[in-house]
Amino acid sequence: MGGGGGQTQTQTSGIPAWAEGSLKKVFADAEKQYFENIEAGPDATIAALTPEQKQAMADQTALSKDAIAGTGQFDLTRATQEGVKDAMGSSMGMAAGAGTLGSARSQAAMNSAIADRYDQMRRENLANQQMGLQGLQQVGQQGRDYAQQRLDADDIERGKFFGYAHGTGQQSTTTTSGGK
DSSP: OOOOOEEEEEEEESOOGGGHHHHHHHHHHHHHHHHHHHHHOGGGTSOOOOHHHHHHHHHHHHHHHHHHHTOGGGOOHHHHHHHHHHHHHHHHHHHHHHTOTTSHHHHHHHHHHHHHHHHHHHHHHHHHHHHHHHHHHHHHHHHHHHHHHHHTHHHHHHHHHHHHHTTTTEEEEEEEEOOO
């Protein structure tokens, strides 16, 4: 009869001797950095907004609010008044030239021209308001994204710290023995 052979597998845990010194240093450095960053707060992990970004957000907010309110460069009051005056003047001039000044037909034409001008200005104002709302939404999203990054800073630090530990301390040894 012949002898049997077998294979045994032994799994041990622990840091391999060759890596022990290096890993202790890496873990000590990572632990020190982790606790320093946690204590310092999210600004130690997440880059702050630059002055340019802060200014752009403030400017976009102000511009968007002006567009929504129809103020500043988005104030169309004077343009509307001038447009109505022009429409009235043109209509009256055409009616006078045609000898129909004061007629129902010329009055209807003048009313139509004024209504068209008001409608055009109303559409421009609405487009400005929509642009303003979109601008505020973008600024709000940027601010929210940055705030979320700050909230996630602790998790980022933990992930970096424990990333070093992943897979360390495990060894696998396979022993083969056998016979005939």
